[in-house]
Amino acid sequence: MAKDPLDVQLGARLQELREKRGLSMSAVGREIKTTYQQVRKYETGENRISAATLYRLAQLLDVDVGDFFSGLSRRSVTQADGNAFSEADEILGSALGRIEDREVREHMSGLLKALGGRN
DSSP states (O other): OOOOHHHHHHHHHHHHHHHHTTOOHHHHHHHTTSOHHHHHHHHHTSSOOOHHHHHHHHHHHTOOGGGGGTTOOTTTOBOTTSOBOOHHHHHHHHHHHTOOOHHHHHHHHHHHHHHHTOO
16 A cells, blocks of 8 residues: 555654654654654555654654644645645645644544545
């Protein structure tokens, strides 16, 4: 099964942020209660990062969740059906990532999906 380009981009961003903080994969793994092998799989895009893990990583690395998506463009990441993510999707994802209240963030996400006709 081919790696999803978004997973690869998120993994590369994780590696960049981790290295910027001077943390090893083992140290990150210990902090988020997983192994360095799993962190490596996240960084290579071999495994997807769950929302909960992404949140924990953001806390550990002292960044907003949206920072993992910075730099993504419609040219660099495509959906599984080959359609490019729109610039609006990128902006909305970043904006949602900055909402601190989880319940508000989930409601906003649900509203946006309903308005866009996506479930």
